[in-house]
Amino acid sequence: TQKVVSGGSGTAVTAIPEKGYRFSRWSDGVPTVSRTDINVTKDHMVTAEFVPAVPEKILLDKKKITMGVKEKVTLKAGIQPDDVSAKITWKSSKSSVASVSSKGVVKAKKAGTATITARTSNGVKAVCKIVVKKAPKKITVKGAVKTLKRGKTYKIRYKLPAKTASYKITYKSSKKSVASVSSKGVVTAKKKGTAYVTLRTFNGKKARIKIQVK
Numbered sequence: 001t002q003k004v005v006s007g008g009s010g011t012a013v014t015a016i017p018e019k020g021y022r023f024s025r026w027s028d029g030v031p032t033v034s035r036t037d038i039n040v041t042k043d044h045m046v047t048a049e050f051v052p053a054v055p056e057k058i059l060l061d062k063k064k065i066t067m068g069v070k071e072k073v074t075l076k077a078g079i080q081p082d083d084v085s086a087k088i089t090w091k092s093s094k095s096s097v098a099s100v101s102s103k104g105v106v107k108a109k110k111a112g113t114a115t116i117t118a119r120t121s122n123g124v125k126a127v128c129k130i131v132v133k134k135a136p137k138k139i140t141v142k143g144a145v146k147t148l149k150r151g152k153t154y155k156i157r158y159k160l161p162a163k164t165a166s167y168k169i170t171y172k173s174s175k176k177s178v179a180s181v182s183s184k185g186v187v188t189a190k191k192k193g194t195a196y197v198t199l200r201t202f203n204g205k206k207a208r209i210k211i212q213v214k
Contacts, residue, residue: 009038015048019083022053053084058118058126065128067098067108067167068135071202075104075128077118086120093117098130108132111163133165135203145210148179148189156185156209158199166201173197179211189213 002010014034015023023033027047037044057080065073077088090100097112106116111132119125142157160166171181178193187197191213198208 004037004040006041007039010036010040012036015050017050017053020053020085021050022081024049024051053081054122055079055084055086055120055124056081058088058120058124060118060126060128062128064131065106065167066131066133066165067106068133068165068202069108069110070135071108071165071167073106073167075100075106075116075118077104077126079120086122088118088120091117091119092130097132106130131165133163136160136164136166136201136205139166139169139199139201139205139207141199141207141209143209145212146187147212147214148187149214150189150191152189154187154189154211156181156187156197156199158185158207160201166203166205168202170200171197172200173211178213187211 004010012034017023025031026035027049059078059080061076067073079086090102090104092098092100092114094112094114097110098106098108098114100106100116111134114130116128116130117125138161140159146154148154171185173179173181173195175193175195178191179187179189179195181187181197193213195211196208197211198206200206
């Protein structure tokens with residue numbers, strides 16, 4: 001409630017919705033969420049009108065995945081606006097190639113392509129392309145030994161056999177105090193010494209590289 005001298009102006013008011021709702025308009029038709037009434041000459045009462053908020057967009061953390069047969073990858077979905085919650089259903093265009101669970105877990109079944117669709121009840125959707133190849137029988141690293149100066153970094157490069165894939169490649173250093181390695185395969189030389197970084201595919205195939213720090 002505001003008291004205004006005739007001909008004067010009120011103070012700014014902003015309509016703030018509760019979670020799960022969004023502002024629609026003021027009862028007198030004003031569409032802006034904030035308002036300031038000016039040149040007020042008579043009693044005037046307005047109320048803010050709200051409507052249930054609905055999903056407007058789905059954001060997937062991946063747009064394309066290339067994976068090996070029997071590999072599993074989880075898709076994560078976010079809804080916009082951020083304050084809206086809604087159930088998401090998942091569907092594969094070709095379950096014989098790649099299936100998807102109710103929680104967005106994609107499982108590669110055989111070589112081929114498929115599209116995974118995430119959808120809300122009001123029809124908002126997002127898709128991710130899935131390319132499935134054979135599981136690798138080996139993994140090789142470019143360069144058996146890499147010498148680095150302390151403080152320098154190096155991105156490990158690897159190769160899988162033709163027509164094979166492993167979406168997930170893990171990296172592990174035998175001596176993190178000498179050379180650490182990130183989840184993306186970037187080695188950081190920390191102190192003088194020797195460490196071995198092991199790469200592993202989703203199906204357990206391994207290769208390693210020797211890191212010498214000067």
